[in-house]
Amino acid sequence: MKRLWEKITLKGQVMLFASLVVLLSLMILSLFMGYKQTNQTKEYLAEKVRMSANHIANHTLVRDSLLAGESNQTLIEVIELIRTENDLLYIVVMDNDKVRFTHPVREQIGQIFVGTDADRVFTGERYVSENVGTLGRSMRAFHPVWDDVGNQIGAVSVGISTDAIANAVLENELMLILVTAISLMIGLIGAWLLANRLKKTLNGMEPKEIALAVQERDSMLEAVDDGILAINNAGEVLLVNDTAKQFLRRTGYQGHFEHTPIHLIWPELKLPKALATTSAFYNELVKKGDVETVVTCVPMYVHQECVGALATFKERSHLNDMMRQLVGAEVYAHSLRSETHEFMNKLHIIQAMVETESYLELKDYIEDLSDRYHLKTASAASEVEKLVEDVSIAHYLTKQISWMEQMGVSVHLQSGVSWPSMNAEFIDVWVTVIGNTFENAWEAMQHKDDKRITLTLKQVGGVLRYVIEDNGVGFSSNEQGKALKSTKKGDRGYGLANIQQKLRPFNGTIDILSEQEKGTIITVHIPFKGRGKQHN
Structure with missing residues (x-):
């Protein structure tokens, strides 16, 4: 019976249901009358x-x-x-x-x-x-x-x-039967008109098709890596995907989402403005807490009437990562082309030595190539584990150095006493220091042909020392003061103020020594004695 009912179209179901209701009502009325x-x-x-x-x-x-x-x-x-x-x-x-x-x-x-x-x-x-x-x-x-x-x-x-x-009595009953038949006919016509109206409202879709479309929409929303937020014409949240929920929870909002005014969730978002002006805003920087996002807001239309607005956004740090990957891929491709050209030249030299039977020279040449290859592969990144005992920091630092080398930067490491293992709060501080200083160094050097970084990791008298020196464009004295105060994305030295804020609870210090067009040296000290894992 259930399968038979499911096979009937929405129009047929509405007509049948309405007819049964009308018929039952008329039968009860007829018995009473x-x-x-x-x-x-x-x-x-x-x-x-x-x-x-x-x-x-x-x-x-x-x-x-x-x-x-x-x-x-x-x-x-x-x-x-x-x-x-x-x-x-x-x-x-x-x-x-x-x-x-x-x-x-x-x-x-x-x-x-x-x-x-x-x-x-x-x-x-x-x-x-x-x-x-x-x-x-x-x-x-x-x-x-x-x-x-x-x-x-x-x-x-x-x-x-x-x-x-x-x-x-029979005459009265015949009259009631006639009235019932006429009423049933009117009910059928009304049900037919109602069914047609419903079908038109639902764009001719059947209930199964609507349910499937909703499930497909939800699946697509959750599969998207971008955050998605939509509001109705009253400014209340109509739709929010899991990516957006996780981002908003992480940045401080802990309330409900559906039917909540958008200004209570994310007041800086321009969705109400996009709705009021029916204008779109593309790729704008909008902050949520301490996190910057790239947001696009567009109005939504149904039958040429604005019924709401939609925002899609992604954290700027994610976009920066993608840009780095793209630039890294470009540098890697360029490096492969160079290596291929160099390899072909070496093959020509080897071929010439073979043809002239200069075997002693060929042996010396191959040994020289082998030595140079092993020297090149022993990069600074492979030495990190000797400088840092903590696996988490060593892995993160290795990743940063590898990225720099892929971008064509020459990285040189210096060390004294290696860094010990650390607890979670120390690891968080050093990840912030390393990440921000590497990013600032790259921004300072990216337009130079010769890119060099010298990294020093030491432990002196219970104090961890971190020094990073680049040959970038450097800071003026005025810019150095602003760098430790600026928290706006796009300002030179962004992130140094964040480092300073992270260092305060640990009595850490940060010093900047810079000269324009010659480079910058950033030195970070954090007292460590008695705060390692062994004391947790």
Whole structure:
């Protein structure tokens, strides 16, 4: 049954459901109205025979005949005329001995009235009952007849066939059936119009297709690496994917998302402005807490009406990583081309030595190539593990050095006593120091042909020393002061203020020595004695 229902289209389901509702409602109404009409018909007919009996009981001919003790032709004809005009089954006038003075069947005149329900009328009571007489089952009214001094001289019984009641009820039921059919037809037309309206509103899609489209949309939203936020025309959050939720939680917002005004979640975002002005804002820098993002805000339209606004964003650090990867790939490709050219030259030299049978020179040449290769592969990055015992910092520093070498930077390491293992808070500080200083060094050198960095790691008297020297564009004295205060992305020396802030809880210091067009030396000291892992 469930599978059959699922096979029916939305239009068919709406029409069928609406029709069943209308039909059930009409059936209940018909039963109620039929019951009520039946009772009303019975009451009406009962009142009719009651009034007829009352009228005949007070008729002069009836009184005179009962006082005379015999029926007469005039009485019989008058009573029969009244009976036929009022569509009654019978009218019987009888004396106190139940002898009939009138009856539709002439042979019954003079006979005893049939029915035990006639007894009460001779006690002066007026009433209506149902019983079976010589003409079949009928509803009949009884009324006593009195003379002028109030003595009962007889009675009148007026009957109407129960078939007449059934016919009246049937007429009412047929009318109800007709009304029900017409109402059902109107309901079907209304259901058809409603189904068409729904289909048009849903762009002709079936419920299964809508559910599938919603699931596909959710899957696509969660698969996107960018954060996505959408608001309705009231400025409340309509949609937010997991990437955006994780970012907002990480940067300080801990409340609900759906139906929350956007200014309570991220006030700096230009979604309300994009909605109000129906203008788009592309690739703008927007901060959330201490994190910078690159945001695009665009209005959303449905049937050429602006119904909300959508924002997509990515952390700037992620974009910087991608740019580094692209630049690194470019440098690597250029390096491969150079290596290929150099390799072909070496092959030509080897070929020439073979052809001239200069085998001793060939042996010396190959040994020289081998020595130079091993010297080149023993890069500064491979020496990091000798300088830093902590695996986390060693791995991070190796990664930074490798990236610099890929970018064409010559990295030279100097050391004294190696750095020991550290706890989590120290690791966090040094990751900030290394990351920001390497980034500033690269920014200072990226436009120079000859790029060089000298890195010094030492431990002196319980103090960890970190020195990084580059041959970049350097700082002026004025810029050096600003570098330790600036927290705005894009300013020269961005990140040095962050380092200084990280160092304060550990009594660390940072010094800058720089000369324009010659380079910069950044020195960081952090007291370490008694704060390693062994003391946790």
